[in-house]
Amino acid sequence: MHVVLGYVGRRFDREVEALVKGWCWGHSYRAISGSTSLSNHSSGTAIDLNAPRHPLGKAGTFTATQRSHIRSILDACDGVVRWGGDYSGRKDEMHFEINVRPGDARLAALAARLGGSGGSDGSGGGGTPAPATVTWTTVRRGASGxxxxxxxxxxxxxxxxxxxxxxxxxxxxxxxxxxxxxxxxxxxxxxxxxxxxxxxxxxxxxxxxxxxxxxxxxxxxxxxxxxxxxxxxxxxxxxxxxxxxxxxxxxxxxxxxxxxxxxxx
CATH class of the missing domain: 1.10.101.10 (PGBD-like superfamily/PGBD)
Known part of the structure; x- marks a missing residue:
């Protein structure tokens, strides 16, 4: 799970907005705000990014361009990650969470594709960005079609x-x-x-x-x-x-x- 959520955080930092030290939260054994049920932060299956900038319950805290980049990140995660901005009820736009049960094969497959068996130097361990998982055809001046x-x-x-x-x-x-x-x-x-x-x-x-x-x-x-x-x-x-x-x-x-x-x- 840390591989997938780490990948989300790195792409968010590069493509949506720079992460601010002290504003990003991960594991925390606590109840959901306004509820007696445990938050998925308690199991280490969620992260909050730049939380003060995107407060719980407030919608529209990202620009259209930023939302487009968030969609790209979610697309790359094949439905394994859900964004709090998509909640049908109270919005939580700071929040990204694992959206499958423990042991779900999709989680393991995504972690493996993102480089889950690698190290922490950016070449593995979730450091592989989406472009490295696909093949692009380079085009330059003189090309047509x-x-x-x-x-x-x-x-x-x-x-x-x-x-x-x-x-x-x-x-x-x-x-x-x-x-x-x-x-x-x-x-x-x-x-x-x-x-x-x-x-x-x-x-x-x-x-x-x-x-x-x-x-x-x-x-x-x-x-x-x-x-x-x-x-x-x-x-x-x-x-x-x-x-x-x-x-x-x-x-x-x-x-x-x-x-x-x-x-x-």
């Missing part, structure tokens, strides 16, 4: 202004570099694993925008014909699930890191 089209739509989703023409020319390179600088990446204008991982946006039913357009175009390319209207409705969600099943991914209809990697392979 569906991957470039996807990059251009995703850049537009991220607020960069450019024409989607499927050609990786000087303007696209410049926009990639601008995006890389905004994320603290090496601004080489090459869309490799780290840039892909930062660029993709997790989308699901109800999502709209340029990332959805890219998803729809990529699905059509793979034989799942759709109208690229930028709305992830029932038809698109169904095609996402069909594609995921064809690639032995979790068929949850959510286009997260691994689904993006397969779509752009």
């Amino acid at each position: 569906f991957r470039v089209t996807a990059v251009q739509h995703l850049l537009r989703q991220r607020g960069q202004s450019l024409t989607v023409d499927g050609a990786f020319g000087p303007t696209t390179q410049s926009r990639v570099q601008s995006f890389q600088r905004s994320r603290g990446l090496t601004a080489d204008g090459v869309v490799g694993p780290k840039t892909w991982s930062a660029l993709v946006v997790s989308v699901r039913r109800g999502s709209t925008g340029q990332a959805v357009v890219a998803t729809q175009k990529l699905l059509t390319l793979h034989g799942y014909r759709l109208t690229a209207d930028g709305v992830l409705g029932a038809a698109t969600a169904s095609k996402v699930q069909a594609f995921q099943q064809s690639r032995t991914l979790s068929a949850d209809g959510i286009v997260g890191v691994r689904t993006w990697a397969k779509l752009t392979a």
Whole structure:
């Protein structure tokens, strides 16, 4: 469990907001606030991140971009981790918890995939980030085709202004570099694993925008014909699930890191 929750904390620190010393909590033998039942903190199956900034009972403490990154982290955890911001009742946006019972094979499989048997030097023991678990196809200036089209739509989703023409020319390179600088990446204008991982946006039913357009175009390319209207409705969600099943991914209809990697392979 510490491997999985450690992974969540590290990605949160890198992608959502920097963790603040003294504001993050883990194991604590106590009852749930307002209840006599023991909290899952008592069993070491939950963490609270930057708690004072995201107080219990308050919703909307993260920006839309931050929530997108949280979704990406959750997607990478295959349903093993639940976020308190998704509670149907009182929200707890600081809170992340293991969402399966002890002994569940999914927990062991996720821990193994994240490097649970490794050490504490960042190369194992949960230190492996999501990009290391998937294979990305690098694209750079001079490239053309569906991957470039996807990059251009995703850049537009991220607020960069450019024409989607499927050609990786000087303007696209410049926009990639601008995006890389905004994320603290090496601004080489090459869309490799780290840039892909930062660029993709997790989308699901109800999502709209340029990332959805890219998803729809990529699905059509793979034989799942759709109208690229930028709305992830029932038809698109169904095609996402069909594609995921064809690639032995979790068929949850959510286009997260691994689904993006397969779509752009």
